[in-house]
Amino acid sequence: MIEGVTITPLQIISIQVGDVMHGMKNDDVGFSGFGEAYFSLINSGAIKGWKRHREMVCNFIVPSGKIKVVVFDDKIGHFDEFILSPQSYYRLTIPPNLWVAFQGIDEAASLLLNIASIRHDPTEVDNKKLDTIRYNWRIIK
Amino acid sequence: MIEGVTITPLQIISIQVGDVMHGMKNDDVGFSGFGEAYFSLINSGAIKGWKRHREMVCNFIVPSGKIKVVVFDDKIGHFDEFILSPQSYYRLTIPPNLWVAFQGIDEAASLLLNIASIRHDPTEVDNKKLDTIRYNWRIIK
Numbered sequence: 001m002i003e004g005v006t007i008t009p010l011q012i013i014s015i016q017v018g019d020v021m022h023g024m025k026n027d028d029v030g031f032s033g034f035g036e037a038y039f040s041l042i043n044s045g046a047i048k049g050w051k052r053h054r055e056m057v058c059n060f061i062v063p064s065g066k067i068k069v070v071v072f073d074d075k076i077g078h079f080d081e082f083i084l085s086p087q088s089y090y091r092l093t094i095p096p097n098l099w100v101a102f103q104g105i106d107e108a109a110s111l112l113l114n115i116a117s118i119r120h121d122p123t124e125v126d127n128k129k130l131d132t133i134r135y136n137w138r139i140i141k
Numbered sequence: 142m143i144e145g146v147t148i149t150p151l152q153i154i155s156i157q158v159g160d161v162m163h164g165m166k167n168d169d170v171g172f173s174g175f176g177e178a179y180f181s182l183i184n185s186g187a188i189k190g191w192k193r194h195r196e197m198v199c200n201f202i203v204p205s206g207k208i209k210v211v212v213f214d215d216k217i218g219h220f221d222e223f224i225l226s227p228q229s230y231y232r233l234t235i236p237p238n239l240w241v242a243f244q245g246i247d248e249a250a251s252l253l254l255n256i257a258s259i260r261h262d263p264t265e266v267d268n269k270k271l272d273t274i275r276y277n278w279r280i281i282k
Binding site: 017024109111 | 161163187251252
């Protein structure tokens with residue numbers, strides 16, 4: 001696994017009227033300050049990426065649907081893949097300077113929460129078109 | 142409206158492959174530190190409450206479904222009601238020492254994100270059975 005990328009199992013507390021699903025605490029592994037929390041929806045089969053943050057530490061949590069996250073380290077030419085969903089409920093921590101893309105792989109749209117260490121700042125983000133990093137994305141109908 | 146309870150409109154950025162939905166930034170109205178973020182699911186028609194935090198400031202955001210949040214100030218005997226959903230996309234900030242309950246009012250289960258100012262601590266929470274505070278909950282089949 002790429003150095004600094006961390007996957008942390010999260011607890012789901014089963015309650016009859018509706019579960020409680022842990023997200024992140026301020027003393028958790030991977031927490032390096034709170035800048036912003038936002039949601040990113042991703043439609044079935046659709047892909048967002050590639051994006052590289054030069055400062056932000058991302059913490060991805062998927063409370064609904066199923067998302068494949070791909071992290072690419074261009075210094076070593078290595079990809080890491082993660083499937084996040086309430087069924088495999090993990091927090092994925094991604095340090096800066098890695099390329100990230102993700103795909104909705106559920107039948108409906110999926111929901112990703114990012115608990116980010118800094119607020120959104122377009123000057124610290126690099127973008128690349130999807131086909132400029134060769135990765136074999138699954139086709140979902 | 143009860144003093145300190147704040148409703149803040151949140152932006153949804155329309156993107157073809159899946160929208161971005163704002164949550165909270167560390168310089169936003171209502172932000173008073175990051176302790177923990179967690180999800181609470183609520184089934185259709187089901188109600189969670191009443192609960193009173195003596196220290197925690199809650200920030201409720203509903204990225205999926207529809208939830209009615211009721212805040213009760215027992216010092217003045219006043220109820221405030223809020224409907225939160227992606228269609229009426231607001232962040233609801235609730236200061237300590239108020240009774241809070243909420244009901245899932247969508248056909249499917251709804252998802253609430255709480256960005257809480259402190260970590261979960263059972264010693265700062267008071268609980269009351271639902272029927273001990275008289276409120277006319279809507280019956281949802």
